[in-house]
């Protein structure tokens with residue numbers, strides 16, 4: 049099946065209120081354009097250099113979501129055009145996004161990446177760190193970096209109960225933060241190819257799906 053057919057089959061099962069981010073890392077501009085031709089506009093990328101070259105060569109109405117680990121020294125390259133940064137995992141990064149947004153007078157929407165799984169390699173903040181970050185952020189006035197929600201990943205396991213528990217922890221935090229002076233929880237970004245169904249059941253309204261639509265990624269160039 050082509051990516052276009054996989055996409056058409058996939059999007060049918062997704063509730064209207066859930067935004068599908070098609071994760072296009074390692075995929076070509078041509079593969080992205082197949083979905084674009086079907087009307088899809090939200091694409092997710094993990095690497096700054098790859099995102100920039102795709103941004104430059106593809107239509108400007110694409111909404112680019114940055115979902116990978118972001119180094120502070122690279123923030124300035126994506127702030128002019130990025131639609132939503134899903135992977136904010138420190139106050140320092142948030143402050144840098146604010147600073148770069150201010151320079152170009154553009155608000156940058158951000159999600160805080162929370163870590164709940166049991167794998168050591170994943171980036172993100174734990175529950176208390178997320179709360180602290182939001183409190184610290186609330187104290188100062190940051191007009192350009194906007195906190196719009198949370199992003200999280202469940203452990204890479206077949207244990208659906210564990211996945212569901214992890215998503216529910218993120219969802220509960222999302223609900224409990226709710227709305228405050230400078231931030232309003234709007235987007236809950238949870239769920240990938242292997243667990244998007246469980247994520248949607250747990251209240252996700254943004255899923256990030258790559259291999260189910262584009263096929264397996266081949267990292268060997």
Ligand SMILES: *Cc1c(COP(=O)(O)O)cnc(C)c1O
Pocket residue numbers: 071073094115116239240241242256257258259260
């Ligand atoms: C690669 C990636 C995805 C998509 O993964 P699939 O399993 O291919 O759907 C989603 N979220 C993040 C943060 C990723 O890095």
